Amino acid sequence: MNLILIGPPGAGKGTQAKFLETKYGLKQLSTGDMLRAEVASGSELGAKAKELMDAGELVPDELIVDMIASRIEADDCKNGVIFDGFPRTVDQAQALDTMLADKGAPLTAVILFEVDEDELVNRLNSRIQQAVDAGNAVRADDNEETLRNRLEVYRNQTAPIIPYYEAEDMLTRIDGMQDIAAVSAQLAQILDKTKAA
Ligand code: AMP
Numbered sequence: 266m267n268l269i270l271i272g273p274p275g276a277g278k279g280t281q282a283k284f285l286e287t288k289y290g291l292k293q294l295s296t297g298d299m300l301r302a303e304v305a306s307g308s309e310l311g312a313k314a315k316e317l318m319d320a321g322e323l324v325p326d327e328l329i330v331d332m333i334a335s336r337i338e339a340d341d342c343k344n345g346v347i348f349d350g351f352p353r354t355v356d357q358a359q360a361l362d363t364m365l366a367d368k369g370a371p372l373t374a375v376i377l378f379e380v381d382e383d384e385l386v387n388r389l390n391s392r393i394q395q396a397v398d399a400g401n402a403v404r405a406d407d408n409e410e411t412l413r414n415r416l417e418v419y420r421n422q423t424a425p426i427i428p429y430y431e432a433e434d435m436l437t438r439i440d441g442m443q444d445i446a447a448v449s450a451q452l453a454q455i456l457d458k459t460k461a462a
Contacts (some may be wrong), residue, residue: 266344267365267372268347269352270350271381272379273419275384275385275392275412277445279293279295281452285347285456289404290345292343292347292348293347294337294351294444295351296350297349306343319411321408322414324432326357333364354426355425373456374455376437376455380442381442430441
């Protein structure tokens with residue numbers, strides 16, 4: 266099973282990807298996490314990505330596509346993957362279609378998490394507060410100004426992949442305003458039905 270989770274920042278994709286990893290034995294591939302690991306390691310790719318990430322802009326397609334292309338060949342991706350935060354542009358979606366076709370591993374479903382922007386701002390502020398209370402570092406792109414830019418980038422550059430996957434008849438929408446357990450239950454229902462079909 267190969268899944269894509271689409272949604273604006275803070276929609277709950279990462280949380281649900283963790284749930285799906287456990288339930289279906291899939292591997293979560295979060296391009297954001299992979300890039301943060303590159304930044305932390307001090308690699309050349311990390312250095313190129315950092316400034317764009319801190320500003321809430323997208324990292325160039327070519328870097329992301331190369332990163333994913335080598336990662337999906339690893340052994341832990343054999344049972345299938347959950348793409349979290351990828352693709353984020355139509356060009357990335359097309360590159361992924363080609364990659365999966367070459368591998369003979371088609372997409373199972375694309376899930377779109379729909380959440381109001383006001384709710385995303387509230388979630389961001391409580392995430393910051395939790396990190397501060399726990400004495401943890403706050404992510405450099407976790408502030409309201411950068412979130413506003415990330416939302417604009419999502420609307421302009423990522424949302425066009427919604428009609429792209431609708432045209433492929435792959436897209437299922439989910440109400441991401443529900444609590445975490447309700448979203449998980451709905452996801453499991455969708456995927457069990459898709460698997461059985
Ligand atoms: P995330 O953790 O998914 O919110 O990603 C954090 C940041 O990493 C984004 O704001 C982008 O700067 C960058 N990034 C993550 N995934 C991608 C992608 N698929 N394409 C371009 N940039 C990405």
